[in-house]
Amino acid sequence: MTKVSMKVNGKPVSGEIEGRTLLVSFLRDTLGLTGTHVGCDTSQCGACVVHVDGKAVKSCTMFAAEAEGCEVTTIEGMANADGSLSTIQQAFQDHHGLQCGFCTPGMVMSAAALLAETPKPTEAEVRHYLEGNICRCTGYHNIVKAILAASGQDVGDIGGDAIAAE
Known part of the structure; x- marks a missing residue:
């Protein structure tokens, strides 16, 4: 098990993960942020797109450990500060x-x-x-x-x- 730490939607988070844990799995299963969807597991559909340090990435093809120290934004982080839609x-x-x-x-x-x-x-x-x-x-x-x-x-x-x- 490896500890991973990053900021997700502006908040510091961390967790214990296996080295093979995908970023999408960390977001959904560890952090409970289920807005990021898994559609194909092969990087074809784009349902799992998140931003890592401001760049769009398909989170089903990135290991969570690769996001160590990064800023990650998910769909849950897209709303305005007051909760209204962006x-x-x-x-x-x-x-x-x-x-x-x-x-x-x-x-x-x-x-x-x-x-x-x-x-x-x-x-x-x-x-x-x-x-x-x-x-x-x-x-x-x-x-x-x-x-x-x-x-x-x-x-x-x-x-x-x-x-x-x-």
Whole structure:
């Protein structure tokens, strides 16, 4: 067993882990932060995306010990200080960027990383950035629209009719 310490959502945490413990398992099983989802265990779906030192990572492919001393942010840490939804979370709600919700934590975390890197992305940039996140319900259109809206851009010209007609 190895002791691991890090900050998660701004709070210092530590725990005893086996060396093979994945970060997603540490977050979910040790810390009880179940918002980070496990979808595929192979780094394909993106449901487990968290931020480690400000960078989006798939926590199912990172050992918890690799996050030693790091700042980790999970979906639980995305809300505003008063508990209200963040701009990105609110945009997902307002623009119907979720259905079953399983992929939503990873999508929100990926969106936050994208907007930190590219504050005003184009639709093509959003779609390219989300290539590592799988959603089986929405068709991505409203997710893209939500991310563009969260960036402060007008999404009035983005309509679902063109996609439906293809």
